[in-house]
Amino acid sequence: MKRLDTTQPDFRAAFTRLLADREGDTARVDTLVAEILADVRARGDEALCAYTARFDRMTVTPDGLRVTEAEIEAACAAVPAPLLAALDLAAERIEAFHRAQMPSDLRYVDADGVSLGMRWTALDAVGLYVPGGTAAYPSSVLMNALPARVAGVERLAMCVPTPDGVLNPLVLAAARRAGVSEIYRIGGAQAVGAMAYGTATIRPVDRVVGPGNAYVAEAKRQVFGRVGIDSIAGPSEVVVVADGGNDPRIVALDLLAQAEHDALAQSILITTDPDLAERVAAAVATELRTLPRAAIAGASWSGHGAIVTVRDEDEAAALIDEIAPEHLELLLADPEPLFAKVRHAGAVFLGRYCAEAIGDYVGGPNHVLPTSRTARFASGLSVFDFLKRTTFIGAGPDALRRIGPAAVALARAEGLDAHALSVSARLDALGPDSDRT
Numbered sequence: 327m328k329r330l331d332t333t334q335p336d337f338r339a340a341f342t343r344l345l346a347d348r349e350g351d352t353a354r355v356d357t358l359v360a361e362i363l364a365d366v367r368a369r370g371d372e373a374l375c376a377y378t379a380r381f382d383r384m385t386v387t388p389d390g391l392r393v394t395e396a397e398i399e400a401a402c403a404a405v406p407a408p409l410l411a412a413l414d415l416a417a418e419r420i421e422a423f424h425r426a427q428m429p430s431d432l433r434y435v436d437a438d439g440v441s442l443g444m445r446w447t448a449l450d451a452v453g454l455y456v457p458g459g460t461a462a463y464p465s466s467v468l469m470n471a472l473p474a475r476v477a478g479v480e481r482l483a484m485c486v487p488t489p490d491g492v493l494n495p496l497v498l499a500a501a502r503r504a505g506v507s508e509i510y511r512i513g514g515a516q517a518v519g520a521m522a523y524g525t526a527t528i529r530p531v532d533r534v535v536g537p538g539n540a541y542v543a544e545a546k547r548q549v550f551g552r553v554g555i556d557s558i559a560g561p562s563e564v565v566v567v568a569d570g571g572n573d574p575r576i577v578a579l580d581l582l583a584q585a586e587h588d589a590l591a592q593s594i595l596i597t598t599d600p601d602l603a604e605r606v607a608a609a610v611a612t613e614l615r616t617l618p619r620a621a622i623a624g625a626s627w628s629g630h631g632a633i634v635t636v637r638d639e640d641e642a643a644a645l646i647d648e649i650a651p652e653h654l655e656l657l658l659a660d661p662e663p664l665f666a667k668v669r670h671a672g673a674v675f676l677g678r679y680c681a682e683a684i685g686d687y688v689g690g691p692n693h694v695l696p697t698s699r700t701a702r703f704a705s706g707l708s709v710f711d712f713l714k715r716t717t718f719i720g721a722g723p724d725a726l727r728r729i730g731p732a733a734v735a736l737a738r739a740e741g742l743d744a745h746a747l748s749v750s751a752r753l754d755a756l757g758p759d760s761d762r763t
């Protein structure tokens with residue numbers, strides 16, 4: 327864990343290093359992912375089975391890649407009722423939020439008599455990546471699938487790795503709850519490649535969405551263009567802003583909650599209170615002694631964690647915008663003034679009571695969020711990732727007479743005579759009395 331202080335002369339250099347400190351292995355990951363994707367394109371199912379054996383330690387043949395209805399049925403029966411109830415509460419809240427996001431079509435006639443509009447339509451087929459390497463993510467099944475369903479996508483294909491052949495029953499129960507039945511037991515870059523390019527077993531989709539580790543995130547980046555993607559939702563991140571009014575243990579647990587996702591996760595505390603900084607550092611060390619995923623969380627905290635002491639909220643706001651974190655917790659008595667100043671964050675959690683984990687499971691907004699500073703230009707998963715816009719223009723004779731000549735002039739200026747003629751020929755056909763046509 328790094329200790330930074332904005333009053334120190336070397337602060338800028340140290341902060342820049344902190345922002346870049348997870349990029350070390352990028353080249354190796356990029357190259358390996360490119361190889362895997364090329365192999366999936368070339369060998370299809372055969373490559374999927376080979377990488378599944380290599381990375382997930384599971385022997386599978388092409389006809390075993392798809393999870394069967396009987397397996398889904400058995401898994402649902404195995405999940406205890408209270409857990410199904412929790413899943414249901416989460417699903418209802420996620421559905422409600424995403425339903426509220428649904429946009430309306432646009433249609434109007436402007437002052438020139440031109441009829442204009444924009445119509446939203448759902449994608450035909452999407453691929454949902456559900457992570458599963460070191461933990462199972464039923465919550466990510468809901469976060470991926472429910473917005474797609476709300477948007478009206480017809481085909482949902484889901485990929486989830488099953489390390490050592492173990493399928494998490496709650497993942498399948500979540501899939502059943504979200505209406506997903508096309509499920510493949512594959513993960514990593516090979517799963518992203520299969521959904522993007524298609525294989526004999528897996529038909530290609532139009533967009534691949536969902537969170538994952540560095541390999542999954544890089545694979546999505548590399549297949550973009552062939553298919554759409556949502557955002558680069560890679561190893562988790564949190565910036566916690568806390569003042570002296572907080573319990574250091576709670577702050578520490580919030581930092582560790584993201585650190586435990588991945589050794590490449592990044593948790594950063596920003597505070598104006600040097601005493602809190604000390605006490606949180608000590609509390610993290612204490613919690614790491616008993617946390618079941620201490621190996622991962624400890625590697626994340628020691629490798630990429632940081633505590634930054636700042637002079638005031640303005641300084642905090644500027645640093646947050648530079649980091650553009652996936653999650654931002656404002657553990658302040660009144661979070662609103664700082665919230666108003668921040669522009670770049672995937673999701674913000676307001677007030678001391680709102681643990682980021684509430685957003686991971688039951689808040690309602692999506693937990694699939696942009697990482698690695700991409701919240702500067704990207705947003706979390708939403709119904710908009712499953713919809714596209716088609717604009718339309720309708721112009722009758724009167725409207726054409728009003729706006730057509732300008733089009734002719736611009737087309738001629740571009741040297742595109744067919745463009746110009748396609749409009750002027752219509753204007754000529756209308757003749758001077760077109761207003762009465």
Ligand SMILES: NC(=O)c1ccc[n+]([C@@H]2O[C@H](COP(=O)([O-])OP(=O)(O)OC[C@H]3O[C@@H](n4cnc5c(N)ncnc54)[C@H](O)[C@@H]3O)[C@@H](O)[C@H]2O)c1
Pocket residue numbers: 358381382456457458459460461466487512513514515516537538539540541542558559560561562587588591652693694695696697
């Ligand atoms: N940003 C978000 O919205 C968000 C949400 C949830 C989870 N996450 C992130 O998802 C990730 C889950 O990671 P995970 O590893 O548990 O599951 P995962 O499913 O993302 O990755 C597992 C797969 O990675 C591949 N892999 C592992 N080691 C490899 C190697 N050395 N070479 C090539 N491929 C390899 C394997 O194919 C394996 O199936 C974490 O980083 C977590 O922070 C992000």
Ligand SMILES: N[C@H](CO)Cc1c[nH]c[nH+]1
Pocket residue numbers: 463465466561562563584652686693694695
């Ligand atoms: N915090 C993760 C997003 O970075 C989402 C998640 C799912 N389950 C637990 N957490």
Ligand SMILES: [Zn+2]
Pocket residue numbers: 562583584587683686
């Ligand atoms: Zn989480």
